[in-house]
Amino acid sequence: MLDIATLLGAGLLQAFEPLNLMMIFIGCLAGLFIGAMPGLGSVNGVAILLPVTFLVPPTAAIIFLAALYYGAMYGGAVSSITLGIPGASTAVATVFDGRPMAQQGKADQALTAAAVASFIGGTISVVLFTLFAPPLAVFALKFGPQEEFALMVLAFATFIGLGGDDIPKTIFSILLGLVMAAVGFDIISGQPRLIFFDFVELQRGIGFLVLAIGIYGIGEMLWTLENSKGEVKIHAVRSTWKSFKKNLSHIREYLPTTALGSALGFFVGTLPAAGATPASLMSYGLAKTFAKDPDSFGKGNVSGVAAPEAANNAASTGSMLPMITLGIPGSPTTAILLGGMIIWGLRPGPLLFTDRPDFVWGLIGSMYVANFVTVALNLALIPLFVRVLAMPFTILTPIIFILCFVGVFATTDRMFDVWLMLLLGLGGYLMRKLNYPVAPAVLAIVLGPLAERSLRQSLISSRGDVMTFFERPISLTCMLLALALMIYPIWLGMRRRRAGSASGTE
Amino acid sequence: MKYLKTLMASALAVVVSAPVALAEWQPRKPVEFIIMAGTGGGADQIARLLQGLIEQKGLSSRPFIPINKPGGSGAEALRYMQDKAGDDHTVMMTLNSFYTTPIIQEDLGVDVTQFTPIGLMAMDTFLLWVHTDREDITDLDSYVAAVKGAGLDWKVGGTGSGQEDSVLTAMMEAAFDYEVTYIPFPGGGTVAKNLIGKQIDSTVNNPSEQLAFYEAGDSKPLVQFTGERMAAFPDVPTARELGVDIEYYMQRSVNGPPGMSAEAVEFYTNLFQTLFDSAEWQDFCVSDGLTCDGMLNGADLASFHASQVEAHKKLIAQVGAGAITGE
Secondary structure (H helix, E strand, C coil): CHHHHHHHHHHHHHHCCHHHHHHHHHHHHHHHHHHHCCCCCHHHHHHHHHHHHHHCCHHHHHHHHHHHHHHHHHHHHHHHHHCCCCCCHHHHHHHHHHHHHHHCCCHHHHHHHHHHHHHHHHHHHHHHHHHHHHHHHHHHHCCCHHHHHHHHHHHHHHHHHHHCCCHHHHHHHHHHHHHHHHCEECCCCCCEECCHHHCHHHHHCCCHHHHHHHHHHHHHHHHHHHHHCCCCCCCCCCCCHHHHHHHHCCHHHHHHHHHHHHHHHHHHHHCCCCCHHHHHHHHHHHHHHCCCCHHHCCCCCHHHHHHHHHHHHHHHHHCHHHHHHHCCCCCHHHHHHHHHHHHCCCCCCCCHHHHCHHHHHHHHHHHHHHHHHHHHHHHHHHHHHHHHHHCCHHHHHHHHHHHHHHHHHHHHCCHHHHHHHHHHHHHHHHHHHCCCCCHHHHHHHHHHHHHHHHHHHHHHHCCCCCCHHHHCHHHHHHHHHHHHHHHHHHHHHHHHHHHHHHCCCC | CHHHHHHHHHHHHHHHCCCHHHHCCCCCCCEEEEECCCCCCHHHHHHHHHHHHHHHHCCCCCCEEEEECCHHHHHHHHHHHHHCCCCCCEEEECCCHHHHHHHHCHHHCCCHHHCEEEEEEEEECCEEEEECCCCCCCCHHHHHHHHHHHHHHCEEEECCCCCHHHHHHHHHHHHHCCCCEEEECCCHHHHHHHHHCCCCCEECCCHHHHHHHHHCCCEEEEEECCCCCCCCCCCCCECCCCCCCCCCCEEEEEEECCCCCHHHHHHHHHHHHHHHHCHHHHHHHHHCCCECCCCCCHHHHHHHHHHHHHHHHHHHHHHCHHHHHCC
């Protein structure tokens, strides 16, 4: 324990060296803007800015890249809230409640909640990282395909509660997402499957961002246009010192979900298979399931912004763990960080902690500092971000449509995906009109491939015996939790109905 | 068309009377550096090291962006490159699935001999690994005995049906007359993790994928499938020394899509030659057990690919495509 304190102290001192501090600041700022641009996620940002890191020593370099990564995580929330388009896959769940809040003129409150929750998430996870990194690395090794699949089932279960009262429609939406996730190459045999109308382009599968931007950028926009008959009331927000203080005072409302989301996010982030996107979606699902007012989710509940934001920041810290201790990147962005480490002659693996404590603890120290810098920068920049909403709707709408097109084209570089986005957007609009929840479909396309791979790996290794999921303690626990989570909303609904009929027909 | 381009380029060079160096082709936008395997694996580590060196040495005016396309044992990446025919801003880090995947998946519609060869960076090697805790396994004989004892409960991890490790696994099944359960994972790094976590019993990882765990004492190599013992593993016998006729290497070459322009090919070939000759790359080759004697390029690499495709066709016919895909 004392060892940790000494090492952490040294690491913090290192983070406060002028060069490192400057790297943290520039990294957070650059990341913030990169994350806020739809289509230009942290992956591209880190890749493009990698050369900058060759001008400075390795520790400063990885500090810079890590800061960029944090910044981008928050930046994704900015476009989710102000424009209603997820800037990156990790920020999809932030759209669910962030966008309604912006439409109600509470964009500044949503952005504050996102910043504060990100800060809490980041801090809780870096503390967990400091205290438990080596034992957690051992625990992550216990996660085989069976455990991964059980975790995915758990993630799906948290979303059953997401669709409101209409559970059949939720399940339909999940299945639709799973079908879309299955398009492309079979992950085990490598054969192409579900290539609709023999479009060769579909062999590469339906990109997650293509679907998310289509549904949220195009579909929701059409729905808003139709509903408001063109006269959308997006309230411009004036941010003053007074409103800022008032926003901060709301923290107590979303503190419990934030804490839960942080711990969950960190844990899911440490598993090499998962990453920040499933973490944020699961956190949102849990926050809704256990909320006192689940019906207000999706209509602008501040907890619905805080929960996923806490989780995705916590997960980004968590995903550093398998990278450093096992050499397996937990996310595409950490894969690039890993490349950087190899160039600097640092071989990630079980020995890095003992061989290069200066590097590892310097990085951990910088995580603490980066969290403070990001939250300060974010809060300071909120007045700038909300200004976007001051634009007349007739100008904002075309800009959002253009950003959707640019965002999709920039990510995949194919016109086919732009048309696909439009088609999926129309589909999303119809689903919305018919009262089908779209969020479960988005969840399914993220988790589908992960779940399918681990399911098939498990069944290959058990030679077709499904009991394998119930024979291993960790996977059994997840399965039971999943079952409980699936039953809970149904039971709650039944109880409410009974209470409703008992109190008579009022 | 190419003639016209050359003519225009030289005319331009005359008009501005610029030094020849300036007229040379340079990328005009970021270069997509496709990796036909998952993150953390051998190909991935190499591509990311090369990308970093390109940036560090300022070899390209535009950045190289590594993108993993591991789907369908590299089928996703191959199809992507095929669709990029004529593109000058996409190159791919390949491995032996470059040969095997199109052979096994005939309807993929990809002929890799049509791709543009750029440079063979290294020949990678394979070793057979088990967890250090398997004290009953000390050499190849005790390994074979353990596998035979376990039967289909013996789980071998790999990177996908048709990938080189599945070919090698099938070769071993044929040589030792046993059958194992082969479980595919998304990349060599994940395979290594699953061996250390004891989710699988053995694997044929490349040295770079296991090195960190080997140094930490978590895994041990039993056999190397090379002609001679590698400097990095002087105490591990080769299969041939033990009288088993298996020698298998993995090529690590960079290739462009079909129909890349000659100017671009020249640029990339020079770029990767510079990387190949760098001290950093040669050091990496030694520490990670890669063979890097000289960089094949152009027609030499094309004929190397052609002969490898033929060799793999024979190999797959020998062990049977079913043994590799597990069908």
